[in-house]
Amino acid sequence: MIIHIAKKEFTQALRDNRFRLLAIFLGVLLAFAMLVSWSYYQKINEEHTKTSKTARQQWNTQTPKNPHAAAHYGTFAFKPIQTLSLIDNGLDKYLGVSVFLEGHRQNMAEYKQITEQNDLARFAELTPAFVFSYLVPLLIILLSFNIFTTEKENGTLKLLLSQGVSILQLSLGKIIGLWTLLAMVLLPIFGLGFVLLLASSYQNDDVLRYLMLIFSLILYYGIFINICVGVSAYVSSSNTSLVTLLGFWIISTLLIPKLTTNISKKIYPTPSVLDYKAQLKEDLEKGVDGHNPFSRRSQIFQDSVLKANKVDSIQKLLFNYAGLIMQAGEEHETVVYAKALKKLNDIYFAQLKIHEASAILSPTILFKMFSMQLAKTDLATHYDFSAQAEKYRVALVRDLNYDIKDNSKNGDWEYISKDKDFFKKNIQFQYKPISITQTLQQGGMALVYLMFWFLGTLLFILSIKKIH
């Protein structure tokens, strides 16, 4: 019985020009978006490999100089583009791509793509994720807002019910019919996405991530289908049903995310840059300054070093004290920057929690958050990259400072390593992508909430006992 109902919905919609037109349009749009994103990914990925190599080359072949001068000279870590950004480029446009690594300070990633564009860029961008999360739900609404109401208006519903069909059977049949239609549009697209993924330099867990993305999409569309069928069964006219469903769509996709943005900032205010820098400066001054051996803190440090090595002057140390104090300063600075950044990031993630809470009214925000986490184009992945870059910076600067400490004489500020390949031998930056376990730990709740939404809306349909 249910299958028959599903079949009827399916054939009926297939014969509907409106559906055919919309489905073809969306399918083409999605394929176009995917191909364009993929070619963009290829281009950036190639660039990244090339420029990372160049940056290292530049470090290796820099003019011979004092290791600490080299620390000031610095090098770059470039953020790689993630394979799944061809589905969801998430926050990529809004995040810097290049971190300048130098002694004494942790720099933030610079050069956000958004600042190279103009006002128009603040509107949506035609990425697969945009079509998936905004336009496909609209297709679902247009397809199903009158799935019950037309039958009420035409009087066919009474006819059906008088045949002994239960409302549940009817609803389930309609839902299955809708799913079949949707599958017709989406399966080829999912296939295309898979092929493009394989045609990229993907990591093993990217395939799993892609499958999970599809799974969360199914949940997301399931929510819309359930709501559409439920509302259509609940209200009496097609008009009301359409207005209600479009209202829900607007609330979920536009209103709530924007409202939450401001509310999250009200609850957890982002500090001003001035305050942030002032705090940083204050904290930096509380510790050893490697470039100022006469400060009080530096003197205390010097005394402790002398005491530990049981000598009475730095000249008598078996190593170059300059390298050691430089490194001590570095370590203090590292901690201060890390602390400041953590404080800031904590605020950001608290703001994200508010967005997650807003999902009680908006499944769209849930899907968006989860999908950018899967695509590794979210904030957490960015901070993971920054943290790795920072870890590398600390290790590199330590190498440099310890070379002074171990291989140069005290007071020799012109020291240059005798090893011609010294810079070449310095530690290299190896980016290790965030693992799927980490992703799920951070974003798994979004998936759970999506499931809640799905089950909740399903219960809504099951609870409909009577149709007027």
Add this chain to the structure above:
Amino acid sequence: MLIAKNLTKEYGNFTALNQLNINVEQGNIYCLLGANGAGKSTTINLFLGFIPATKGTISINGLEVQENLIKTKEYIAYIPENLMLYPHLSGLENLEYLATLAQKKYTKNQLIDFLKEAGLQNDAHQKRVAQYSKGMRQKVGIALALAKDAKALLLDEPTSGLDPQASNEFSNLLLKLKQKNVAILMATHDLFRAKQIATHIGIMKEGVLVKSFKNEEVTLQELENIYLEIIN
């Protein structure tokens, strides 16, 4: 007042109305009888100017309808089979609005008088139309005809679906309008009502006015016989 000469309406190969000649004078009630699809509503719609004629002429108060779409509508009032009004507004407000559209300015009291004259009970004037019965809505239609000071009234099966009492009341209203010298053209299935109020009766079949006569020329029984004869 309402004159059709050799009026023909074709939809492609289908002839909805064929060589109709009709003249409804002021103070006359012309009832058009006939089965569904006989061309009664087509005739009314042609007078209303909703559709253009294929051949022939049709005029109201001497003005060709299609050439004077706006002007001719000043002379007529129209009551469709199921007269619908704005459900959120009261009968009085509906009347007020529609009268305005007809370029007529009245005070509230004048409008209430029209409603009273049309027989709408006083307590209904301020109620929203959503609560009105069909008969009550038609009374507002009559009140509009009065307010418009219509010279002609076009009715398309107005009594279908009314209970006998309401139907009777409606007939009396039409007679009142007749006395005011209004020319009335009514399409109907209701032989009994036609016999009761008409001055002239025409029977149509397949777009042709097969027979027309004065009311007093026949009895109700004779009318029914003629009708059935023609229809079959």
Add this chain to the structure above:
Amino acid sequence: MFLSFELKNILRTPLVIILSILLFIFTLFAVYNGKSRTNKQLETIKIIKEKEDKFYTAKKTMLDSIEKNTKKPFPDDKWFLSPQYSLTLGAVRGAGTYAILTPSPLSVVSTGQSDIFPFYTKIALDNNNAGDDNDNFENPFNIAQGEFDLAFVFVFILPLLVIVFGYNLLSVEREQGTLLLIKSMPIRINVWLLNKIIFRFLFLLLICIVFLCFSFVLFDISIQNFDFLQMIISTSFYLLFWFLLCFLVNLLGKSSTTNATFLVGSWVFFVLLVPSIANILATNLYPVPSRTEFVTAQRDIENEVEKQREKIINEFYAKNATFKKPKQEERRWRDNWRERFVEKYFAKKKLDVLQESFMKKTEAQRNFADNFQYFSPAILFQNALNSLAKTDTKTYLTFQKKVNDFEKKWSFYFKSKFDKDEKMKVKDFDSFPKF
């Protein structure tokens, strides 16, 4: 009468009432958000101005006492503390002036690009840290979502209200059966429909104006200016566009549901689809050269200059007889700084060329994307609001250009004094370049 009837009809539709109330709340909240954002900027501006004032007042007082011999001049190796040196006043240790883009009176209207572009920059000789001092700090996720500002309410939400107001003007008459009666009236249906549309347009426009004035007055924002009038005018054009679309769709004579579908489809097309397609075409057809490539190219120039350092410096001394290359043991801070400037300006010329070619490409992309605004009234309207709020890209780019020009002025002023080894005077404070 026609008007009062229309008004009654509107006021008795519950959906319209609910949406109007929502519009009021949205407007109020959006203006409040805009006001908070502007206030945050104004606060920052106040703080940095105070910081700058404090720095220069202290230096001026100190210089004054040195000039009046009430204070001993600093020894030469403590030059960086002495206000007698132009570098102390124009280059190092917190010296420098802030170039500030003060928010316009209507900046509350649209966040625009204000959350990604800096609105102030510290200018000092030898240290152009444009953007460094005021990295944008908002949560990137929030920036990507966009703020709930007035521009959002007007560009995105308002058309939906228009659609609710007008999608079924004619179709509902047909569906509830009143159209027959209307058609039997001595009026033209199109004119009658147009009247209804115009009335609703004026009604909604009036509501918007009232809501706007109320929230502006409530949050103490001036409305007695030409910009506000311009905003009302562009809003009315935008509203008019959507009402006319409703008018045309109604004339097609389809059912209310079809009308609603078609109009919402148009909304999606103009507000979401056209901009998104424009964006993707702009990024792919006119790609901005990669910033990573830019960074490495920059580094290449730095490396090259570093390698040629000796040559550049020698050439400088050969050309400028006034300066003599010091011997290593006679080297003073002046020599170091002089050579540093020489090297820096040499590199800067090359970096500017690189920067220029980069900027040209971004500009090409921007110009290309700009053409798309004519395909969507939503983009046009958003751009209009941004430019009224002075939060558009153009304003920020102009600001950046002005900052660069000003930096040259500032640097020239202090560097000339440095080159001539001129002692700074108290009266010089008034002749510092001003932004």
